Amino acid sequence: MRMRKKTWAEPFLNENNHFVIQEPQNNQGQWKKILNCEKLHVEIGCGKGDYFIQMSSMDSTVGWIGIEKDRNVAAVAAKKAIDLGNSNMLMIALDAENIDSWFAPNEIDVIHLNFSDPWPKAGYRKRRLSHGKFLEKYRNLLTSEGQIIMKTDNQGLFEFSLAEFSQNGWILEEVSVDFRRVDHPEDAISEYEAKFMALGQPIYRAVFALKV
Numbered sequence: 001m002r003m004r005k006k007t008w009a010e011p012f013l014n015e016n017n018h019f020v021i022q023e024p025q026n027n028q029g030q031w032k033k034i035l036n037c038e039k040l041h042v043e044i045g046c047g048k049g050d051y052f053i054q055m056s057s058m059d060s061t062v063g064w065i066g067i068e069k070d071r072n073v074a075a076v077a078a079k080k081a082i083d084l085g086n087s088n089m090l091m092i093a094l095d096a097e098n099i100d101s102w103f104a105p106n107e108i109d110v111i112h113l114n115f116s117d118p119w120p121k122a123g124y125r126k127r128r129l130s131h132g133k134f135l136e137k138y139r140n141l142l143t144s145e146g147q148i149i150m151k152t153d154n155q156g157l158f159e160f161s162l163a164e165f166s167q168n169g170w171i172l173e174e175v176s177v178d179f180r181r182v183d184h185p186e187d188a189i190s191e192y193e194a195k196f197m198a199l200g201q202p203i204y205r206a207v208f209a210l211k212v
């Protein structure tokens with residue numbers, strides 16, 4: 001659901017341009033150095049940030065970048081992250097359509113797609129963050145050992161994604177159609193995930209890689 005416009009959001013994002021990077025193309029190839037980390041994880045469509053913010057507290061050698069195109073929502077995430085103050089995270093409040101100009105080839109270790117918009121109508125498939133058009137971009141940005149980890153409540157999106165990754169030459173390393181049936185303390189619960197879990201809905205999860 002679209003959030004009502006927040007008048008504070010745009011000024012807040014602009015004032016905090018040390019955290020919400022306005023021209024990410026200028027940092028291409030430099031992110032690990034900037035975040036002082038060994039591994040780089042990127043969450044595309046991070047919403048209000050619950051996932052990457054919690055994950056950034058688990059291991060300081062992993063750097064996190066949250067990407068969110070809705071600037072009202074991104075401002076809520078940025079506020080939370082800045083208040084917490086971990087130095088191993090940053091945000092980009094822009095459309096991931098241009099992700100290939102922000103990162104260098106082989107720069108990202110893991111891309112996370114948590115509860116991405118399902119875009120159920122046939123005419124909008126290209127907007128899905130797991131569409132072949134996006135997978136081509138991700139392939140270039142990931143290291144050779146790189147992974148994409150996807151979680152969703154949406155069966156249709158999950159089925160589409162499994163086929164799309166497979167057709168584009170990716171390997172399915174792990175798959176679960178009820179990921180939270182057992183505890184996974186190593187993996188934070190995102191905002192949307194918490195809502196679907198409260199409704200008793202199963203969480204689908206898959207890990208894709210470029211090679212075995």
Ligand code: SAH
Pocket residue numbers: 044045046047048049051067068069070073094095096097114115116117129190191192193
């Ligand atoms: N990951 C969060 C939010 C899921 S909702 C959670 O699990 O709680 C999906 C989010 O993806 C929305 O906030 C939407 O604005 C964002 N999004 C969708 N397409 C995007 C794109 N192309 N670039 C950046 N963000 C996108």
